[in-house]
Amino acid sequence: METFDLLAQGLLAAMQVQNLVYALIGVTLGTAVGVLPGIGPALTVALLLPVTYRLDPAGSLIMFAGIYYGGMYGGSTTSILLNTPGESASIVTALEGNKMARKGRGGPALATAAIGSFVAGLIATLGLAFIAPTVVKFALSFGPADYFALMVLAFVTVSAAFGDSALRGLTALFIGLGLGLIGIDLQTGQTRLAFAIPDLLDGIEVTTLAVAMFAIGETLKTAADREQVDAQVMAVKGSVWMTADDWKRSWASWLRGTFIGFPIGAMPAGGADVASFLSYSAEKSFAKNPEEFGHGAIEGVAGPEAANNASAAGTLVPLLTLGLPTTATAAIMLAGFQQFGLQPGPLLFTNNASLVWALIASLLVANFMLLVLNLPLIGLWVKLLTIPKPWLYGGILVFATLGTLGANGAMSMGIGPVRISFELVLLLAFGILGYLLRRFGYPIAPVVVGLILGPMAEQQLRRALAISQGDPGILVHSPISIVLYVVAIIAVGLPLIMRLRGRGAVLGQLATDED
Amino acid sequence: MNKLLLAALVSGALSVPAFAADYAIVAPAAPGGGWDQTARTMQEALTAEGISGNVQVTNVPGAGGTIGLAQFVNQENGNPNALIVGGYVMVGAILTNASPVTLAEVTPIARLTGEAIGVVVPASSDIQSVDDLVAKLKENTGAVSWAGGSAGGADHITAGLIAKAVGLDPTQVNYIAYSGGGEALAAILGGQVTVGVSGISEFASQIEAGELRLLAVSTDTRVPGFDAPTLQEAGVDTAVQNWRMIAAAPGLSDEQVAAINADIEAMVNSATWKTALETKGWVNTYLAGDAFEAQLAADIAATEAILKDIGLVQ
Amino acid sequence: MSAGAPNHTRRPDGAALVIAAILAAIAIVIFWQTSQMRVPPVQQRVGPTVFPYIVATGLALLSVGTLISALRRGFPARSKDDYGPIAWIIAGLVAQILLLSSAGFSIATGVLFAFTAKGFGRGPLWQTIPIGIVFAFIVWFLFARGLQLSLPRGPFERLLTTGAF
Structure with a gap:
């Protein structure tokens, strides 16, 4: 098979000692910057891309692959240990991962994230190499109506992250949906809810909201709680490694996460965040002990982290085969590829075969380096928790504001003669909101989820109805949308049926849930 | 190897001279987009050619460039070192967003590059030519769905101009806005919409691969490398070009404007700039001085008229 | 509930x-x-x-x-929250926002760092503010100079990198 030959050649080139060193540097840099709370993969790649320009094409390509995977992975570390995700795709990782870390199981949580990322990265990169054309055909067959069905499925399953009260979960979701309305309406160019503030015209930045809600909100909540401030943190209880039981519970989740993440990452309107939400709820439905979710279930880290990384490789499918950047990170990567002389598009695999295969081989090597680098470091990362709280949280706020300033830090507002950054004002306001929501028992994740999914669902629905000239039949016109709605109905129905089948304890819990 | 990296970091840090920046260019868009690439290419050309000792690029993304423009006008008044990248999209955005700041408040320096809007259909479509498309539009305007960038942008304007030129009501154009050309391209390739309108470079590789059929280009002359008529040649009497420009701060003296003009002209004629245009596939449409100001005024008037016709501007 | x-x-x-x-x-x-x-x-x-x-x-x-x-009193019990630390941290964030454009990244962020530490019970400010400024400056140097991130410069950054205000 010619494909194997080309891949083997690429791998041989990538395995040269010099290139391995570049891969290691790339992974180290990517992880080091990506790990900082508040700095997500898009910013990491944008910041580090110029570093690669100084090398020869092969070297820069491989270092770049390392930075990409390192940056994608790095965010999960602070999500798990400090509950401060730097971007939307690590939010669900924080849900279970941080609960695990608080029980002294940060080591296994990081390990399952690292190995899951590796497994997912490996399978998804191979998928990119061998089935990209098929996957892209499938992704293109998704019309607006199908995307809307996917959003409905995502909305339905988001309830998995609602915590113990449907009322407060829905309220948090609707606050997010409300924030999602702000800005210029894409379809008509009309301004909604911007209150004549120019900075609101483009809407609320998801990263700003996520960093504020988690990093700032968490800092405020921790500071306000005397017991937490004084508590001695147990960085590690038991082994820092995964136990046999952890392995048994993780492997299926890694695979499920991979198979959810890869195709969704490949969709022009999918993305790592949607993939991680769906993976989380899938894990909750498949889990033998769903009641453990919300209290540190390892499946809830393993699945979404695998989905997150698989979707990172999935993003490369439309990027390489169609020249379609589907995420902010991908858009920055497209600029990077052009520097290497790669012209993404349908002819890429024929016109630039050797470079493409070098890139795919680089991704495989980088993925492996990531594991090599991060597994031994887990013991070191968990020591983050032993940094005295004043310095730790001071540092978190420094990086959270640095990330916000770096991504969107224009001094666009003025109070008298003083120029200030509107984005930092938003960061502060949402941070206080995040604290208040925590204080009154509201879950945080649905707010961010609402901001991400709300505008997507609205745009896709309106596109579908515009194309059909108002005929709502289009919504259930394709087999894909029908399948998605059926899955959504099962996702709602199955837990209900299982509960009704007389598991007393669960029934009791259900009774306490309604309010 | 770490030494090498450290050396790179340190040299990057120390290579900045102790003087103030010669030029600070605002790219009113996110990193990676067309305006950002224009600004960064200028940065490269201006410094590589020794026209300027130090050029800094800042990104102020949002709302079709109007956020960056407003900030530029407010903060840089009288600063001869400040430049802003802009373009035709900004003209439309200023009108649809009812922006408080307009292009009349900056000092236009020159048009740098331009791009034709391509009108495409998927290879499997039964539409073979502009005539077929016009026939479909006349049969039922709303049944033809158009995919392109955000509402009120150059793509939307092109669709409206075509409808108007063949005597149809532009408000009836069924325009589906996508965020960015990429997502629109996916919808066109997937056959979700009837026809696509976007910058021709977005479609180039798909046209070459035979996945898309290019019906016409929007400019008044044909585009080299593409086998398609202009709209005018195809019987639709309209023309539009998506151009990019560079402007300076308001409140400059004639000498200051002349100095900037000279620097930009030197840059446009430099080898670095020409090579960069070639690798990026941009067309040099350099136009400066009174000729540019006249063209800008004409474009603003024409855009306002068509946006009113489409119904986006009152 | x-x-x-x-x-x-x-x-x-x-x-x-x-x-x-x-x-x-x-x-x-x-x-x-x-x-x-x-x-x-x-x-x-x-x-x-x-x-x-x-x-x-x-x-x-x-x-x-x-x-x-x-x-129906359906809300969960709330912990007794201490508002003093919250006030310190919010004051730190506000101070950073106000100081950034004039004093530059390091001084503004150093103040944020010190106020946050104060919120967690570490003082006194005359010790922690200099620590914060040095820390923020190292971060500024790595990101603004090493990685070309656009972060506001102030007199402190100009003095230390170019020797002039």
Whole structure:
């Protein structure tokens, strides 16, 4: 098979000692910057891309692959240990991962994230190499109506992250949906809810909201709680490694996460965040002990982290085969590829075969380096928790504001003669909101989820109805949308049926849930 | 190897001279987009050619460039070192967003590059030519769905101009806005919409691969490398070009404007700039001085008229 | 609600009432703002006002739900929060916002760092502010100089990197 030959050649080139060193540097840099709370993969790649320009094409390509995977992975570390995700795709990782870390199981949580990322990265990169054309055909067959069905499925399953009260979960979701309305309406160019503030015209930045809600909100909540401030943190209880039981519970989740993440990452309107939400709820439905979710279930880290990384490789499918950047990170990567002389598009695999295969081989090597680098470091990362709280949280706020300033830090507002950054004002306001929501028992994740999914669902629905000239039949016109709605109905129905089948304890819990 | 990296970091840090920046260019868009690439290419050309000792690029993304423009006008008044990248999209955005700041408040320096809007259909479509498309539009305007960038942008304007030129009501154009050309391209390739309108470079590789059929280009002359008529040649009497420009701060003296003009002209004629245009596939449409100001005024008037016709501007 | 700690009285939960009122207020603002919008006469079956009305209706219903929950004391028990540390941290963030454009990244962020540490009980400020500034400067140097991130410069950065103000 010619494909194997080309891949083997690429791998041989990538395995040269010099290139391995570049891969290691790339992974180290990517992880080091990506790990900082508040700095997500898009910013990491944008910041580090110029570093690669100084090398020869092969070297820069491989270092770049390392930075990409390192940056994608790095965010999960602070999500798990400090509950401060730097971007939307690590939010669900924080849900279970941080609960695990608080029980002294940060080591296994990081390990399952690292190995899951590796497994997912490996399978998804191979998928990119061998089935990209098929996957892209499938992704293109998704019309607006199908995307809307996917959003409905995502909305339905988001309830998995609602915590113990449907009322407060829905309220948090609707606050997010409300924030999602702000800005210029894409379809008509009309301004909604911007209150004549120019900075609101483009809407609320998801990263700003996520960093504020988690990093700032968490800092405020921790500071306000005397017991937490004084508590001695147990960085590690038991082994820092995964136990046999952890392995048994993780492997299926890694695979499920991979198979959810890869195709969704490949969709022009999918993305790592949607993939991680769906993976989380899938894990909750498949889990033998769903009641453990919300209290540190390892499946809830393993699945979404695998989905997150698989979707990172999935993003490369439309990027390489169609020249379609589907995420902010991908858009920055497209600029990077052009520097290497790669012209993404349908002819890429024929016109630039050797470079493409070098890139795919680089991704495989980088993925492996990531594991090599991060597994031994887990013991070191968990020591983050032993940094005295004043310095730790001071540092978190420094990086959270640095990330916000770096991504969107224009001094666009003025109070008298003083120029200030509107984005930092938003960061502060949402941070206080995040604290208040925590204080009154509201879950945080649905707010961010609402901001991400709300505008997507609205745009896709309106596109579908515009194309059909108002005929709502289009919504259930394709087999894909029908399948998605059926899955959504099962996702709602199955837990209900299982509960009704007389598991007393669960029934009791259900009774306490309604309010 | 770490030494090498450290050396790179340190040299990057120390290579900045102790003087103030010669030029600070605002790219009113996110990193990676067309305006950002224009600004960064200028940065490269201006410094590589020794026209300027130090050029800094800042990104102020949002709302079709109007956020960056407003900030530029407010903060840089009288600063001869400040430049802003802009373009035709900004003209439309200023009108649809009812922006408080307009292009009349900056000092236009020159048009740098331009791009034709391509009108495409998927290879499997039964539409073979502009005539077929016009026939479909006349049969039922709303049944033809158009995919392109955000509402009120150059793509939307092109669709409206075509409808108007063949005597149809532009408000009836069924325009589906996508965020960015990429997502629109996916919808066109997937056959979700009837026809696509976007910058021709977005479609180039798909046209070459035979996945898309290019019906016409929007400019008044044909585009080299593409086998398609202009709209005018195809019987639709309209023309539009998506151009990019560079402007300076308001409140400059004639000498200051002349100095900037000279620097930009030197840059446009430099080898670095020409090579960069070639690798990026941009067309040099350099136009400066009174000729540019006249063209800008004409474009603003024409855009306002068509946006009113489409119904986006009152 | 199992977590709702039985307080001494069966008075309605005051904070929850306030939340219900805020949700209602947001719903009203969205309704009002949306009703003021000009809907362009373009070919759109579902216009730009439909989703805002749906979200506003949802928030209004949730406000009623919260009100009922407040009357039934359905909210979980709340920890006794200490507002002093919160005030310090918020003051740090506000100070950073105000200082950034004039004093530059290091000084503004150093103040944020020190105020946050103060919120967690570490002082005194005359010691922690210099520590914070040095830390923020190292971060600034790595990101602004090493990685070309656009971060505000002030006199401190100019002095240390170019030797002049």
